[in-house]
Amino acid sequence: MRLLTEPVEWVWGGRPRRAGVSSFGISGTNAHLIVEQAPESEAEVEVLEGAAGPDTEVDESVPGGVVPWVVSARSVAGLRDQAAVLSAHLAGREVSPVRVGWSLAATRSVFEHRAVITAHHREEFLEGLDALAAGGQHPGLITSPAGGAGGGGVVWMFSGQGSQRPGMGAGLYARFPVFAAAFDEICGLLDPHLPHPLREVVFNPDPHQDQQSGLLDHTLYTQTALFALHISLARLLHHHDHTPTPSSDTPSEKSPPPTSPASSTSPTPATSSPHAPPSWPNSPPAAP
Numbered sequence: 001m002r003l004l005t006e007p008v009e010w011v012w013g014g015r016p017r018r019a020g021v022s023s024f025g026i027s028g029t030n031a032h033l034i035v036e037q038a039p040e041s042e043a044e045v046e047v048l049e050g051a052a053g054p055d056t057e058v059d060e061s062v063p064g065g066v067v068p069w070v071v072s073a074r075s076v077a078g079l080r081d082q083a084a085v086l087s088a089h090l091a092g093r094e095v096s097p098v099r100v101g102w103s104l105a106a107t108r109s110v111f112e113h114r115a116v117i118t119a120h121h122r123e124e125f126l127e128g129l130d131a132l133a134a135g136g137q138h139p140g141l142i143t144s145p146a147g148g149a150g151g152g153g154v155v156w157m158f159s160g161q162g163s164q165r166p167g168m169g170a171g172l173y174a175r176f177p178v179f180a181a182a183f184d185e186i187c188g189l190l191d192p193h194l195p196h197p198l199r200e201v202v203f204n205p206d207p208h209q210d211q212q213s214g215l216l217d218h219t220l221y222t223q224t225a226l227f228a229l230h231i232s233l234a235r236l237l238h239h240h241d242h243t244p245t246p247s248s249d250t251p252s253e254k255s256p257p258p259t260s261p262a263s264s265t266s267p268t269p270a271t272s273s274p275h276a277p278p279s280w281p282n283s284p285p286a287a288p
Contacts, residue, residue, distance in 0.1 A: 016036050016037040017037040018034055018036045018037070019034070019035050020032070020034050020035075021033045066118050066120060067097045067098055067118070067119065067120070068101055068116050068117070068118050069097075069100060069118075069129075070101075070104050070105050070114065070116050071083055071086065071104065071114070071115045071116075071117070071129075071132065072108070072109070072110050072111040072112075072113060072114040072115070073111050073113050074111045074113065075113060076113055078113070079113045079114070079115055079132070079143075080132060080133050080134075080135060083115070083129045083130075083132035083133040084129075084133035087126055087129035087130055090122070090125075090126065090129075091126065095122060097119070097121070097122060097125060100125075112144075113143075113144055114144045115141060115143040115144070116141075116142045117129065117132070117138070117140050117142075118142075119140045124140060125140075128140050128141045153244075153245035154243075154244050154245045155244050155245065156234065156237070156244050158230040158233070159226070160226070161219070161222050161223065161226070163226065164216050164217065164225055164226060165216075166204060166205075166216060167202070167203060167204075167205065168229055169183065169203075169229045169232065169233075170202075173203070176236055178235055178236050178239040179232045179235065180232075181235075182231060182232040182235040182236070183228055183229075183232040184199075186198075186227070186228040186231055194220070194221070194224065196215060196221075198221070198224055201215045201221050202221075202225045202228070202229075204216075
C-alpha cells in the first residue's frame with residue numbers, strides 16, 4: 001500500500017481493490033478503515049412471473065443483489081404461521097424473488113411483529129421462512145424485538161452548534177404557516193436582544209456579500225437561530241400529530257406542545273436594549 005498524493009488511474013491487478021480511509025476529528029477521535037472490493041457474483045436473481053401481477057411495473061434488474069422479504073403479524077404465533085403459509089405456497093413454484101418481495105412490501109398490511117428475510121435465491125428465502133416458522137434462526141433472518149416493533153419509543157433529536165447553515169428552514173417557512181408562525185414568534189422575542197434581525201441573518205440568500213457576512217457562525221446567532229429552527233420544527237411536527245413518546249412519569253398520553261420561547265428555560269440575554277447587545281462568547285460587533 002502507498003499513500004496517494006494525486007489522482008491516478010486505478011488499474012486492475014488481478015486482486016480485489018482495497019482503499020484506506022482515515023477520518024481525523026478535531027477532538028482527537030480518529031477513525032481508520034480499509035474498504036475492500038466486494039466479490040463478484042456469478043448468479044443473478046431469478047426473473048420469472050410471480051406475485052406482483054403481470055401489469056405491475058417492478059424493477060427486476062438486481063444482478064447478484066440481495067432482496068428483502070417482509071412478513072408481519074399481530075403476534076409471534078401469527079408471524080410464524082404467516083411464514084409457514086408463505087413457504088407452503090411457494091414450495092415447488094418457480095417465482096421471482098423480486099416480485100414476491102415487492103408484493104410483500106407494497107400490498108400487505110404492516111403489523112406490530114415483523115421479520116425480514118434477505119437472500120439472493122429462492123432456496124435461501126424458503127430456508128429463512130422455514131426457520132421463522134419454526135422459531136429458529138437463519139443468517140438472512142431478522143425479527144423484531146420480543147415486544148414487537150411498537151415496543152420502542154420515539155424521541156426527537158435536534159442538532160447543536162456546528163449544524164447551522166444559511167437558509168436553514170426557509171423552505172419550511174415558505175410552505176407551512178405553522179412553522180412560519182412559530183419562527184416569527186421566536187424572532188419577535190429575540191430580535192430586541194440582537195444587533196441584527198434573526199430572520200434576515202438566517203434566511204439571507206447570500207450571507208457573504210453584505211454586512212451580515214459570517215454572522216450565522218457567531219455563537220450569538222448560531223444558538224438563537226438553531227433554537228428558533230428547532231422550536232418551529234417541533235411545532236410543525238405536533239401540528240401533524242407526530243409526538244415523542246412521553247416518559248413514564250408523564251400523566252398524559254401525548255407530550256405537551258413545545259413551550260413558548262418566552263417561558264422556555266433556554267438562556268436569554270439579560271438586557272433588552274437593542275443598542276447594548278449581551279456579552280455572549282464569540283459575540284459579533286454591534287450594528288452601526
